[in-house]
Amino acid sequence: MDYLIHLAILICIYAILAQSLNLVFGFTGLFDLGHIAFYGIGAYTSSLLTLTGVNFWLAFLAGGILAAVFGFLLGIPTLKLKGHFLAIATFGFGEIIRAVMLNWTKLTRGPLGLPGIPRPLLFGFKFSTSLSFLILIFAIAVILNFIIYQFMAKPFGRVLKAIREDEIAAQTLGRNTVQYKLIALTMGAFFAGLAGVFYAHYINFIDPSTFVLHEVVLIFLMVIMGGSGNFWGTIMGAALLVLLPEPLRFMQLPSSIVAPMRQIIYALLLIIIVIRYPNGLIGPRLKSSRKTRLATAEELALIEP
């Protein structure tokens, strides 16, 4: 049934987006509050391109690449900042991008948004039904997640984790941490952009109101509640947060309070889950104890620089 297919599609899109944030925040420890901007850049770029007749797959790549470029540009000045300051700086970036979406009306039509974004086209086949789109996005989600997983399994991933755990230790072992963080941010931006492309081409309408702080918090929840830094955990987190409010729709309540009650219960459920699973649904593979931090440092020393 279409409703379930719709939820499955959302889970796939969010799985890519959450995984991209996992790369930046879960693995590398960069508190990127502006991550939603890359999602938005991908969405707007590919929408504008396909609306002027460009082939979908080119637009798809363009969306990801432009998002990556912005990730890189954002990284250069901000990656020297730590913790809260990085959060504020990236949040500021997110707001700038949203302001551009809202005010550059000649390009983006501002708050009117872009309606009528076409569905993807492959060798003449248009993915116009929900089921066909689900198959496409599932395949894409598997491929992209696989790529991210491969990066994580290699030494590159271990360096990122080391940076998250103790950046100074990683530096003393000869790693150019700023360079690694920049690569991680750029990659995260790239995948977020790709997720944005599919979001736009599924809902067929985007406007700046989708890309706000509220959404960023949602993705952070997916990463954290699934288990920061854990590949499978993030995917589970995406599924959890997409599915959590849905059973509440079936609650029979007096119509005057049905909507606010659903929101209250949703919030209560979130709190209960976080209390019950403080390390996320799966929990991070490496616990942040002194013993494992030494172990990480040892591992780094064994990697050829």
Added chain:
Amino acid sequence: MKKLLTVAAIFLAISLLCGCGCGWGQKPATGKKLIKVGVLSSLTGKTMAYGQSAQEGLEIALAEVNKDYDFNIKLIYEDTQSQPKEAVSAANKLISIDNVSLIVGPILSDETLAVAPIAESKKRVLLTPVASAEDITKAGDFIFRLREGGSIHGKGAADFIYKKLNIKSSAILFANATNSITYKDGFENHFRSLGGEIIYSEGYLPGSADFKTSLSKIKVLNPDALYFSPNNSADFIQAIQQIRELNINTAIVTNPFAETPGVTETLGQQANDIVYTYPYFNPEEDTGLTFDKKLQAMYNKKSDIFAAYSYDALKILAIAIDKCGGDNSECVKTELYKIKDYQGAGGNTSFDENGDAVKSVMLKTVRNGQFVKYEE
């Protein structure tokens, strides 16, 4: 694995609990045919007040329809949370799970635009009571709206300034949001086509409390008229206060957001002589008045377009359902196109070939703390 099972168990428990129905819903009278109508409304989120009003209008209409006709309507409410993405999920649920063929709502234009392709491809009738964006006109054969498009208001304002006030140049201040831009574009295009000149046009971010920068520029230019298009009453109040503070002497014409509860109380004398366009809707006459009385009786609120138009929406759907003997969407769609001169709480309604309501606008103004019709 154990954790996964626990989570799955929690899910199942919630679904069963809710699905079995904590059943406080309405019980249909036995014997009558039951028709389900979906409702997409922003019951939470930034436009919650409009969603509430709409809900109240719908409930009043529901009681009447279930009494007057030989079928019973059951309303299935889904909250869009004032966001297009949520509206899409809600619409999908109504269409695939509840299998409704008729939907009232959404209230917001961007939600309507996101949901319209789904309703259109699944051949369900979507009737939005108040969404005003231009693009909705072309959104589909099954998409209807009870509201006139926002640009008609802009045109009415342009006619007023150019022809009645005989002013040939105007400044524009508008909120950067879907509906306010529709009004502004309608004004700007028509004013220019009449031969008028726009000497200044600036958009602001909704929610900005400070308009002094734009207003100072406007003061320097000293326009004879200012078309102000806000998208909520709080901004409207702030801007008018600042205009009076800066002593800008100009004819102020604005859009329907001027008439919101609380505006005259807060602005007092400062609101005098502001002229605005309003959907032709008169709670002081006939059907409008009857509805206003009912709303006061049940919810102790004055009538507004959200309640009145939603009321009309359900009653118009009921007429179509009655003619069709059911809720077959093709039949209802055809019947809706045939609706001409329906006299309702929101004035006189006829649908044109695009499914837009052909409604006129009226000019109103503020006099001594009252919203009144504009007389020469």
